[in-house]
Amino acid sequence: MTIVLVHQGKPQLSTTLCDTIVKSAQKSLSARGVFTLALSGGSIPKMLSTDNMIAAFARHSIEPSFENWHVFLADERIVPSTSPDSNMLSLQTDGFLSPPSSIPPPTSYPIINSSDNTPSEVSSAYQNILTSILTQSYGKFDTIVCGMGEDGHTCSLFPNHELVRNQSDNFVDFIIDSPKQPPERITLTFKVLNEARSVIFAAAGGGKSDVLQKVFKKGEGSEEKEPSEEEPMRLLCEKDDSEFPCAMVSPSEGELLWLVDVAAAEKIC
Numbered sequence: 282m283t284i285v286l287v288h289q290g291k292p293q294l295s296t297t298l299c300d301t302i303v304k305s306a307q308k309s310l311s312a313r314g315v316f317t318l319a320l321s322g323g324s325i326p327k328m329l330s331t332d333n334m335i336a337a338f339a340r341h342s343i344e345p346s347f348e349n350w351h352v353f354l355a356d357e358r359i360v361p362s363t364s365p366d367s368n369m370l371s372l373q374t375d376g377f378l379s380p381p382s383s384i385p386p387p388t389s390y391p392i393i394n395s396s397d398n399t400p401s402e403v404s405s406a407y408q409n410i411l412t413s414i415l416t417q418s419y420g421k422f423d424t425i426v427c428g429m430g431e432d433g434h435t436c437s438l439f440p441n442h443e444l445v446r447n448q449s450d451n452f453v454d455f456i457i458d459s460p461k462q463p464p465e466r467i468t469l470t471f472k473v474l475n476e477a478r479s480v481i482f483a484a485a486g487g488g489k490s491d492v493l494q495k496v497f498k499k500g501e502g503s504e505e506k507e508p509s510e511e512e513p514m515r516l517l518c519e520k521d522d523s524e525f526p527c528a529m530v531s532p533s534e535g536e537l538l539w540l541v542d543v544a545a546a547e548k549i550c
């Protein structure tokens with residue numbers, strides 16, 4: 282069964298997401314001294330604003346600090362670093378990757394991209410840096426935050442794409458024919474996603490309700506009460522992993538948590 286937490290709206294969902302990341306960081310830092318995290322682009326960076334993260338540290342009575350956090354991209358579009366399509370740029374401008382100077386920042390890893398590099402070279406270079414840093418957390422990500430597109434893609438793993446039909450043993454792979462622009466991208470693979478200690482999905486808005494209806498069936502033990510400002514509604518769902526890439530992520534030994542809002546969950550509640 283998969284736990285799906287249904288929130289009143291995006292602000293409440295963002296609060297749970299930031300709280301879950303801060304808790305996971307504390308656990309990883311005390312167990313291994315580092316916190317390895319991968320973040321998606323799209324709607325995720327705004328949920329992870331510096332203000333939202335500082336508020337999450339405060340709720341846990343912890344001084345805000347991203348020291349010993351190593352932040353990778355769950356996927357990236359192969360575009361110049363100044364392009365508005367760059368996921369790293371939106372994590373820096375909308376997310377917490379560039380906090381005020383009083384807060385120790387995380388170490389973050391952009392893709393190394395120049396016009397001389399092919400997508401395959403960009404992907405191999407990213408895999409090399411990622412695998413070298415992941416040795417510090419025993420070869421696994423502590424936490425990966427995934428978004429979900431309205432077509433059910435996650436990271437840059439798109440429905441029916443070759444990378445989904447023939448899953449590779451790489452940790453990072455590339456595509457040159459993304460159905461969503463821009464076409465050239467690198468992405469974490471199912472291998473590394475499914476080996477993570479925890480994967481958190483965050484999906485908000487009515488545009489996501491059709492896919493969620495196909496993926497989740499509400500099961501016994503689900504709460505019936507409406508979500509409140511303070512508390513999400515907890516559903517225990519059966520997950521159909523036959524069609525959509527987002528549903529094919531199920532860490533074999535790790536935790537899986539889905540955070541959605543009422544609009545996205547409308548057809549499963």
Ligand SMILES: O=C1O[C@H](COP(=O)(O)O)[C@@H](O)[C@H](O)[C@H]1O
Nearest residue numbers: 321322323324325428429430436
């Ligand atoms: O293209 C992408 O889309 C997905 C979903 O985006 P969202 O705006 O619907 O949340 C995102 O998770 C991924 O990182 C991005 O490259």
